[in-house]
Amino acid sequence: MIVDIHGHYTTAPQALWDWRKKQSSGGRPLPLKISDDQIRESLEGAQLKLQRSRGTDVTFFSPRASTMEHHVGTPEISLEWTRLSNDLIHRCCSLYPRNFVPVCQLPQSPGVEPKHCISELERCVSEMGFVGLNLNPDPSGGHWRDPPLTDRWWYPVYEKMVELDVPAMVHVSSSCNPNFHATGAHYINADTTAFMQFLTSDLFKDFPTLRFVIPHGGGGVPYHWGRYRGLAQDMKRPPLKELLLKNVFFDTCVYHQPGIDLMLKVIPAENILFASEMVGAVRGIDPETGQYYDDTKRYVEAAAISAADRQKIFEGNARRVYPRWTPH
Amino acid sequence: MIVDIHGHYTTAPQALWDWRKKQSSGGRPLPLKISDDQIRESLEGAQLKLQRSRGTDVTFFSPRASTMEHHVGTPEISLEWTRLSNDLIHRCCSLYPRNFVPVCQLPQSPGVEPKHCISELERCVSEMGFVGLNLNPDPSGGHWRDPPLTDRWWYPVYEKMVELDVPAMVHVSSSCNPNFHATGAHYINADTTAFMQFLTSDLFKDFPTLRFVIPHGGGGVPYHWGRYRGLAQDMKRPPLKELLLKNVFFDTCVYHQPGIDLMLKVIPAENILFASEMVGAVRGIDPETGQYYDDTKRYVEAAAISAADRQKIFEGNARRVYPRWTPH
Numbered sequence: 001m002i003v004d005i006h007g008h009y010t011t012a013p014q015a016l017w018d019w020r021k022k023q024s025s026g027g028r029p030l031p032l033k034i035s036d037d038q039i040r041e042s043l044e045g046a047q048l049k050l051q052r053s054r055g056t057d058v059t060f061f062s063p064r065a066s067t068m069e070h071h072v073g074t075p076e077i078s079l080e081w082t083r084l085s086n087d088l089i090h091r092c093c094s095l096y097p098r099n100f101v102p103v104c105q106l107p108q109s110p111g112v113e114p115k116h117c118i119s120e121l122e123r124c125v126s127e128m129g130f131v132g133l134n135l136n137p138d139p140s141g142g143h144w145r146d147p148p149l150t151d152r153w154w155y156p157v158y159e160k161m162v163e164l165d166v167p168a169m170v171h172v173s174s175s176c177n178p179n180f181h182a183t184g185a186h187y188i189n190a191d192t193t194a195f196m197q198f199l200t201s202d203l204f205k206d207f208p209t210l211r212f213v214i215p216h217g218g219g220g221v222p223y224h225w226g227r228y229r230g231l232a233q234d235m236k237r238p239p240l241k242e243l244l245l246k247n248v249f250f251d252t253c254v255y256h257q258p259g260i261d262l263m264l265k266v267i268p269a270e271n272i273l274f275a276s277e278m279v280g281a282v283r284g285i286d287p288e289t290g291q292y293y294d295d296t297k298r299y300v301e302a303a304a305i306s307a308a309d310r311q312k313i314f315e316g317n318a319r320r321v322y323p324r325w326t327p328h
Numbered sequence: 329m330i331v332d333i334h335g336h337y338t339t340a341p342q343a344l345w346d347w348r349k350k351q352s353s354g355g356r357p358l359p360l361k362i363s364d365d366q367i368r369e370s371l372e373g374a375q376l377k378l379q380r381s382r383g384t385d386v387t388f389f390s391p392r393a394s395t396m397e398h399h400v401g402t403p404e405i406s407l408e409w410t411r412l413s414n415d416l417i418h419r420c421c422s423l424y425p426r427n428f429v430p431v432c433q434l435p436q437s438p439g440v441e442p443k444h445c446i447s448e449l450e451r452c453v454s455e456m457g458f459v460g461l462n463l464n465p466d467p468s469g470g471h472w473r474d475p476p477l478t479d480r481w482w483y484p485v486y487e488k489m490v491e492l493d494v495p496a497m498v499h500v501s502s503s504c505n506p507n508f509h510a511t512g513a514h515y516i517n518a519d520t521t522a523f524m525q526f527l528t529s530d531l532f533k534d535f536p537t538l539r540f541v542i543p544h545g546g547g548g549v550p551y552h553w554g555r556y557r558g559l560a561q562d563m564k565r566p567p568l569k570e571l572l573l574k575n576v577f578f579d580t581c582v583y584h585q586p587g588i589d590l591m592l593k594v595i596p597a598e599n600i601l602f603a604s605e606m607v608g609a610v611r612g613i614d615p616e617t618g619q620y621y622d623d624t625k626r627y628v629e630a631a632a633i634s635a636a637d638r639q640k641i642f643e644g645n646a647r648r649v650y651p652r653w654t655p656h
Binding site: 142143147183217222224231256281 | 465466470472475476505506507508509511512513516517520521523524525527528545547548550551552553554555556557558559561562582583584585586587589590593609610612621622
């Protein structure tokens with residue numbers, strides 16, 4: 001079985017984006033009307049088609065990351081949009097329970113304590129069967145004004161995550177800072193930033209079973225694995241494996257063979273989860289290979305690893321990191 | 329000949345840091361007194377010893393990056409500190425003209441137009457023989473409040489760089505944003521950010537001979553080379569090689585063999601310049617190899633590349649990118 005733990009509903013019907021546009025500009029949109037057929041149509045020609053053609057079985061599916069936009073509007077706006085977005089994910093997964101498994105966004109808002117997100121997390125997981133969440137380390141959208149992920153500011157969410165036994169993917173939304181291109185800089189920077197926050201903290205002493213997935217191949221981390229091992233060593237921290245690899249995992253959203261090869265060489269197979277982010281940041285076909293850039297299954301299949309490690313990456317680790325997921 | 333294009337004076341005598349401490353806290357420090365012997369002592373046991381033991385010949389030498397601290401104090405404070413720092417670099421390089429070649433910092437200050445840095449750049453290059461500069465893309469120290477490097481805000485500096493024929497290394501200083509660890513996150517993020525700014529702009533149409541070195545192996549860029557090729561393609565930009573590889577170069581400050589191997593695989597040899605950043609961010613010995621993490625010469629020597637490419641990386645590209653440098 002091949003489990004893609006990182007997919008967003010980037011292809012939702014236009015009615016959703018129209019609703020959001022009206023809501024975020026201060027208007028009072030009419031109740032959102034999207035039929036089951038419209039949902040089917042939005043998925044059949046995109047994620048489902050790609051699952052079939054690439055031979056993956058199931059996608060952990062969450063709202064579009066760039067439109068979480070926690071920095072837009074009030075906390076109430078964020079909550080309303082989040083609930084709507086999560087409900088729509090739940091509908092997708094209910095229509096295709098074998099193909100999609102729900103992961104939620106949270107109603108974060110810059111400067112607002114994350115504990116206010118707990119009831120929505122609880123609703124999604126306990127009432128609707130969500131198996132994980134996306135946690136935005138920078139709700140300010142590229143201004144990085146809230147405390148680091150290792151601050152007690154975030155602890156109420158972690159307590160709930162531990163209680164519910166769900167992992168968080170560390171995932172920013174779009175950037176309203178003109179310095180940061182969203183998918184080309186802000187996403188990758190956030191991944192690198194979160195890892196270094198974890199490295200310099202004792203968060204996992206406080207929460208030994210807390211689990212984070214750092215997407216996009218861990219940002220810049222595996223490429224600089226020697227740097228991180230060395231920084232930890234200079235700071236008299238324990239070796240990285242002991243310090244955080246029981247709690248921190250990386251996905252395989254790295255869009256070329258040499259990148260995946262590097263990751264598989266330096267990061268233990270136990271810490272890597274297969275993902276493609278399709279349909280996501282990069283949609284084209286690589287002229288060097290004739291295949292989609294984001295068809296990451298090909299890279300993992302072509303890598304020089306054992307069948308046992310490949311099984312962990314494609315399925316085993318997902319079962320361990322997302323224990324609330326059980327295949328249909 | 330082996331040219332290390334990225335070294336900082338991290339080992340300057342304590343008197344310098346005492347002076348700066350007094351100055352940056354609003355005091356009026358006495359004139360800085362550091363003897364030639366003190367300078368010799370600060371270098372002999374550190375950078376010079378490592379040059380000899382590792383077999384490198386010359387280091388392009390600039391003030392310590394983390395203490396540029398453009399975010400501290402007024403523009404006048406920044407200017408005074410910058411001139412003092414650059415003068416000290418000039419003394420190091422004059423004492424050891426075969427071992428060190430001077431690269432300057434600029435008197436940047438958040439919110440202040442970069443054109444105010446031109447006279448110090450001119451002084452360093454035209455009067456003191458500096459061959460390059462460090463340009464801080466975020467003088468606010470982790471808050472990213474100034475415009476992107478591709479904004480006209482920066483153009484006067486670029487005009488002067490082109491006129492003087494000197495390249496800039498894109499190098500941030502320390503971070504006063506608690507989200508960003510300096511050497512573990514802010515540095516790497518800035519590298520990635522700058523690359524993506526270049527990718528989305530027409531800066532090099534306006535300045536066809538402008539040259540930037542992105543340090544620390546290009547941040548997260550080579551690891552995500554497929555992502556960047558794909559993003560450019562989706563945006564209908566020209567291929568990266570054509571779009572920016574005549575103007576953008578990467579150094580080899582990546583502290584493990586798999587990282588260097590990846591870089592050498594995906595980035596053309598013409599765009600890679602040897603560097604170690606010693607004595608810098610990571611000072612320990614890697615227990616996996618028994619060698620210093622930052623002894624990057626070993627990685628380049630062990631990589632499966634041609635002798636011709638190795639010569640470009642060790643020396644040839646430095647001559648081309650830093651044409652004002654001529655070996656003693």
